[in-house]
Amino acid sequence: MWRTPLPPPCTTPACTSRFRVPSIIEPVTDLETSVAAPRAPAPRRAAPALLGYAAVRALGLVVLAGWSAARGKNAYTLLTARWDSLWYTRVAELGYGYEVRLPNGDVHSNLAFFPLLPWLERLLHALAPLSYADAGFTVSLLASLAAAWGVFAVTDLVYGSRAGVCAVLVWAVLPVGIVQSMAYSESLFTALAAWSLYAVLTGRWVTAGMLAALAGLTRPVGLAVVAAVWTAGVVSFVRERGRGARHGGTDQPTGAHLDERAPEASGAARARRAPRATGAPVAAHAPLGTAPGTTPGSPVRRRALGMLLAPVGTAAYVLWVGHRTGRGPLGYLDVQAGWRNGFDGGYAFARFVADKFTSFPSAAAGAGLILGVGLLLWLYVTGVRQRQPLPLLVYTGVVLALALCASSYFGSKPRLLMPAFPVLLPLARALARLRTSRSALVTAGVAVASAIYGAFWLNGSGPP
Numbered sequence: 001m002w003r004t005p006l007p008p009p010c011t012t013p014a015c016t017s018r019f020r021v022p023s024i025i026e027p028v029t030d031l032e033t034s035v036a037a038p039r040a041p042a043p044r045r046a047a048p049a050l051l052g053y054a055a056v057r058a059l060g061l062v063v064l065a066g067w068s069a070a071r072g073k074n075a076y077t078l079l080t081a082r083w084d085s086l087w088y089t090r091v092a093e094l095g096y097g098y099e100v101r102l103p104n105g106d107v108h109s110n111l112a113f114f115p116l117l118p119w120l121e122r123l124l125h126a127l128a129p130l131s132y133a134d135a136g137f138t139v140s141l142l143a144s145l146a147a148a149w150g151v152f153a154v155t156d157l158v159y160g161s162r163a164g165v166c167a168v169l170v171w172a173v174l175p176v177g178i179v180q181s182m183a184y185s186e187s188l189f190t191a192l193a194a195w196s197l198y199a200v201l202t203g204r205w206v207t208a209g210m211l212a213a214l215a216g217l218t219r220p221v222g223l224a225v226v227a228a229v230w231t232a233g234v235v236s237f238v239r240e241r242g243r244g245a246r247h248g249g250t251d252q253p254t255g256a257h258l259d260e261r262a263p264e265a266s267g268a269a270r271a272r273r274a275p276r277a278t279g280a281p282v283a284a285h286a287p288l289g290t291a292p293g294t295t296p297g298s299p300v301r302r303r304a305l306g307m308l309l310a311p312v313g314t315a316a317y318v319l320w321v322g323h324r325t326g327r328g329p330l331g332y333l334d335v336q337a338g339w340r341n342g343f344d345g346g347y348a349f350a351r352f353v354a355d356k357f358t359s360f361p362s363a364a365a366g367a368g369l370i371l372g373v374g375l376l377l378w379l380y381v382t383g384v385r386q387r388q389p390l391p392l393l394v395y396t397g398v399v400l401a402l403a404l405c406a407s408s409y410f411g412s413k414p415r416l417l418m419p420a421f422p423v424l425l426p427l428a429r430a431l432a433r434l435r436t437s438r439s440a441l442v443t444a445g446v447a448v449a450s451a452i453y454g455a456f457w458l459n460g461s462g463p464p
Helices: 043-070 075-080 084-094 116-127 132-159 161-172 177-181 186-201 205-216 222-246 267-272 298-309 312-325 328-338 347-358 360-385 390-404 410-416 421-433 436-458
Strands: 099-101 107-109
Touching: 043 075, 043 132, 043 161, 043 177, 043 436, 075 084, 075 132, 075 436, 084 116, 084 132, 107 328, 116 132, 116 186, 132 161, 132 177, 132 186, 132 421, 161 177, 161 421, 161 436, 177 186, 177 436, 186 205, 186 222, 186 390, 186 421, 205 222, 205 298, 205 312, 222 298, 222 312, 222 390, 312 328, 347 360, 347 410, 360 390, 360 421, 390 410, 390 421, 421 436
Parallel strands: none
Antiparallel strands: 099 107
16 A cells, blocks of 8 residues: 655744744743754844944934034033043042042942943053043943844844844934943943843853843842843743653753744744754744753753852942941942932832922923833833743833832933833834834934934933
């Protein structure tokens, strides 16, 4: 009796696009097969996003230069030698120990500024003929490109390349986006945070932990990255124990299961992450975070090591400040108190907004603040409903909480919120659904408005 031979396994993009990797929010019921973890998007794939980002930043710098010249100011000085930039360069040049005592008794100590940016400024100053201010600007320039690439990598992994490009552009055209070109630490921190989150989503636990540690040496909000790594790690441990119990006590080494792709992500993008070897079928629920040939215990050890590394940066600096000030583990909080900065659950910010309604001219500003906070919360809830991976939700939630619930420097809250790029993903997805011509027109219009506002802002009150 003749039998028709079975066709070979289908490995084309059209076939592989039917499969998706479950999110950490979903239960995993299928047996999994390890595949190679996806690599970071090549510069060629990320090129449209990076070129668009560079164009937006160049527009902002050109408008700033023209506006500053018209007012008799130096745009480069505004970017590198004003406000916090001076504190960072002073740390790079002279080290820690400088403080300013104000007439009201407050003490502004440079111990409030985390050390990674000054370290990089000092390194560049030693290696190249650059001043500390020039080095800070160079670090910010390179870090902003790395941050844009990281934002693209995370969004491309979760929602596809078109949404990734839009996410980078939305992040670039933020009203205070000019800070991304200043000798500040926001761009450096966002780059480290984005790539740490990407490492978590792809199961590279040690890399995620090291990048989280570096983020913790950059800004206090590095705690948000640590929270994302720890949450993902704990959930993965719990999931594996439950899976091992269901399969007779044998744990299956798996990846992070954190990178669910949205329906609009293209099949070609999914196929890009499929195994290249021919003749091997693609598993319907193959984890993206485990390399082939690993031993049963190694993923658990790497995950534990990544979780241990994540808080090292923040803990090391906070403990060092406590030792230097002689005030123990809470010494850094005392330093922040000298700047009248702390965490009060948003009470002071609520009073600040309420005070705006005491007069008619400022009432509009108060209403704008309420609308802005409401928009942020709505975008975050939308991200939850759209089933963003849990690490992104945890990271964003902590950044929003630390920024909105700080008790001082209310004018700096927009730039403190800048690292919370996942909150922009619903906007990026909406922009990605538009026709290319329409999305380009919208982005260009917002970019012009952002450039004008940035020039007006830096030539006026500017960031504290």
